[in-house]
Amino acid sequence: MNRRDILATASGWAAAGLLGGAAxxxxxxxxxxxxxxxxxxxxxxxxxxLVTLPYQIPPGExxxxxxxxxxxxxxxxxxxxxxxxxxxxxxLYEDGEFYVGAKKEWPSWTPTDDMIEREPxxxxxxxxxxxxxxxxxxxxxxxxxxxxxxxxxxxxxxxTNDPATIGRAVSNGCAGLTNDQIVMLYExxxxxAKVKLYPRLNG
Numbered sequence: 001m002n003r004r005d006i007l008a009t010a011s012g013w014a015a016a017g018l019l020g021g022a023a024x025x026x027x028x029x030x031x032x033x034x035x036x037x038x039x040x041x042x043x044x045x046x047x048x049x050l051v052t053l054p055y056q057i058p059p060g061e062x063x064x065x066x067x068x069x070x071x072x073x074x075x076x077x078x079x080x081x082x083x084x085x086x087x088x089x090x091x092l093y094e095d096g097e098f099y100v101g102a103k104k105e106w107p108s109w110t111p112t113d114d115m116i117e118r119e120p121x122x123x124x125x126x127x128x129x130x131x132x133x134x135x136x137x138x139x140x141x142x143x144x145x146x147x148x149x150x151x152x153x154x155x156x157x158x159x160t161n162d163p164a165t166i167g168r169a170v171s172n173g174c175a176g177l178t179n180d181q182i183v184m185l186y187e188x189x190x191x192x193a194k195v196k197l198y199p200r201l202n203g
Contacts, residue, residue: 043163043164045084045163045166045178045181046084047181048081048082048083048181048184048185049081049082050079050080050081050082051072051079051080051081051082052078052079052080053072053074053078053079053080054078055078056077056078057074057078058074058194059074059075059076060074060075060190060193060194061073061074061193061194061195061196062074062100062143062157062189062193062194062195062196063080063196063198064085064087064157064175064195064196064197064198065198066087066088066093066095066169066197066198066199066200067200067201067202069084069085069086069087069166069167069168070082070083070084070085071083071085071157071175071177071185073185073188073189081185081188083177083181083185084166084167084177084181085166085167085175085176085177086160086165086166086167086168086169086170086171086175086176087169087171087175087176088169088171088172088173088174088175089169089170089171089172090169092171092172092173093169093173093197093200094153094155094173094197095197095198095199095200096147096196096197097147097194097195097196097197098145098146098147098153098155098194098195098196098197099145099146099147099148099192099193099194099195100143100144100145100146100189100190100191100192100193100195101144101145101146101151101152101191101192102143102144102146102152102191103141103142103143103144103186103189103191104132104138104141104142104144105132105140105141105186106132106133106136106140106141107132107136107138107141107142107158108129108130108131108132108136108138109126109129109130109132109136109137109138110126110127110128110129110130111123111126111127112154112172115172134161134179135161137158137160138156138158138159139158139159139160139161139176139179139182140159140179140180140182140183141158141159141179141182141183141185141186142156142157142158142159142182143156143157143158143185143186143189143195144156145157145195154173155173155174155175155197156174156175157174157175157176157177157182157185157195158174158175158176158177158182159176159177159178159179159181159182159183160176160177160178160179161179163178166178175197
């Protein structure tokens with residue numbers, strides 16, 4: 001799929017009302033296998049829901065729409081699981097086509113050189129890495145995004161213990177879900193699954 005096709009898909013989904021929440025949906029009540037720390041009551045994050053896509057696209061893919069702060073895990077017969085997410089801020093957001101090259105539970109984390117250069121006061125203290133756990137920026141689970149010929153892009157789809165950031169463009173480029181929801185997505189998405197991060201339509 002080239003950039004024109006990606007833009008057309010994003011525009012089509014938006015026009016069909018899916019990205020505005022108009023699709024029929026069913027909220028899941030299935031608890032994750034491993035329960036991370038609870039979300040504070042004062043922060044209301046939409047629960048994952050089963051929606052019907054406006055047209056058929058291949059099942060078994062992850063689609064990220066940054067303007068709507070939504071991620072879709074596609075299934076057969078135009079079905080998909082919809083998740084509320086946060087995305088990268090400004091120019092740190094990177095669109096394109098990727099695949100899941102690695103999956104990790106309670107992953108360790110090391111800031112990139114670019115992150116340390118941009119905000120040394122915040123990230124330099126972690127230059128040797130941080131062990132996985134509830135306070136780790138990657139949260140309970142992480143999907144590592146790779147590209148052919150490039151390898152690890154250092155982009156992740158991962159958890160966060162800060163639900164107030166969901167629905168905002170605040171990260172260093174990664175897509176983030178609440179810890180309880182990344183556990184559910186992690187179980188759904190296998191290694192080598194295709195991932196499409198769509199361009200911003202609103203600049």
